[in-house]
Amino acid sequence: MKNILVIGATGQIGSELTMELRSRYGNHHVVAGYIKGAEPQGVLKESGPSAIADVTDADAVAKVVRDYQIDTIYNLAALLSVVAERNPRLAWKIGVDGLWNVLEVAREYHCAVFTPSSIGSFGLSTPHVMTPQDTIQRPSTIYGVSKVTTELLSDYYYMKYGVDTRSVRYPGIISYVTPPGGGTTDYAVDIYYYAVRGEKFVCPIKQGTLMDMIYMPDALHASIMLMEADPAKLVHRNAFNLASMSFAPETIYASIKKHMPQFEMEYRVDPLKQHIADSWPDCMDDSCARQEWGWQPKYDLEAMTTDMLEKLRLKFNN
Numbered sequence: 001m002k003n004i005l006v007i008g009a010t011g012q013i014g015s016e017l018t019m020e021l022r023s024r025y026g027n028h029h030v031v032a033g034y035i036k037g038a039e040p041q042g043v044l045k046e047s048g049p050s051a052i053a054d055v056t057d058a059d060a061v062a063k064v065v066r067d068y069q070i071d072t073i074y075n076l077a078a079l080l081s082v083v084a085e086r087n088p089r090l091a092w093k094i095g096v097d098g099l100w101n102v103l104e105v106a107r108e109y110h111c112a113v114f115t116p117s118s119i120g121s122f123g124l125s126t127p128h129v130m131t132p133q134d135t136i137q138r139p140s141t142i143y144g145v146s147k148v149t150t151e152l153l154s155d156y157y158y159m160k161y162g163v164d165t166r167s168v169r170y171p172g173i174i175s176y177v178t179p180p181g182g183g184t185t186d187y188a189v190d191i192y193y194y195a196v197r198g199e200k201f202v203c204p205i206k207q208g209t210l211m212d213m214i215y216m217p218d219a220l221h222a223s224i225m226l227m228e229a230d231p232a233k234l235v236h237r238n239a240f241n242l243a244s245m246s247f248a249p250e251t252i253y254a255s256i257k258k259h260m261p262q263f264e265m266e267y268r269v270d271p272l273k274q275h276i277a278d279s280w281p282d283c284m285d286d287s288c289a290r291q292e293w294g295w296q297p298k299y300d301l302e303a304m305t306t307d308m309l310e311k312l313r314l315k316f317n318n
Helices: 014-025 042-046 058-067 081-086 088-109 142-161 184-197 216-228 249-257 271-278 287-293 301-315
Strands: 004-007 030-034 050-052 072-075 112-114 129-131 168-170 172-174 201-203 211-215 245-247 265-267
Touching: 004 014, 004 058, 014 030, 014 042, 014 072, 014 216, 030 058, 050 058, 058 088, 072 088, 072 216, 081 088, 081 142, 081 184, 081 271, 088 112, 088 142, 112 216, 168 216, 172 184, 172 216, 184 201, 184 211, 184 249, 184 271, 184 301, 201 249, 211 216, 211 301, 216 287, 245 249, 245 301, 249 265, 249 301
Parallel strands: 004 030, 004 072, 030 050, 072 112, 172 211, 201 265
Antiparallel strands: 211 245
16 A cells, blocks of 8 residues: 545544554555545644545546555545435445445456445344354345445456455444444443543443444554565455454443442433444454454453543543
8 A cells, every 4th residue: 555545534433543543654655545524623724635525526536546646545435334224315325336436446447445344234134143154144224234235346347357456344333432422332442431530321222232332543553464475475355354352331331330430320221332243243243354364452341441441531530
């Protein structure tokens, strides 16, 4: 990778991925792509180039690729699961039609493309425990349907046109930097914010609901590591199961209570979020990622909790 475009650079993952890529490859080699109304701010704006790169406008994306001689595109444009369910047409327009535009640009200008998939690409008929890399995918949400489509479309462009497409199936991503924005796993971020602010947390997911999660530093490392991997060793491409930790609400609550004994939580289940969560795996088998490109997470739940609480206390001056 020499010159990189991050589409969706001001989003939850994109804002941190852009900065991590700049730290590795140099500020001026990483372009922060954004849409009107979501311009980069602060250090994201000041540390390197930025440009409008709306996936619904193929010409705009192509212009950025030409202007900055881009060879690698991280395409993070998508609506999160709960938001997508409320606006399915827009979710498809951004997630699928947008990817088509990106892949066409990549085909013309010989770019590699990373487009993340998700645990949401699975469904109720998928094995929920140690979900295999290759298994049935019959999601019941537009978010999941679009993610399965992006996996297949990315594979198609690799097989038919030779576009170097790669992706991972992200679990829920937990971060202290960017607030959550409408995902089913957002409770696992919110709970830390409430704890540090000294407020009772109302959990929208019922007790006992297991879901895969990952700490943001590991998610960023995995994304970059896959794009740097030797293509000759990749049996799979779109998309690798990615696992780090799996827990239910009561488990993360207990982890926080070890540090903050006065912290309180109650349950008030959100039917939509619970329906989505029930259709997702309890835990995924990520052995293919480990074998094919050396994936290994650095954080477990306890290490993440310690770091989250420390960083959020600094953030809120607590």
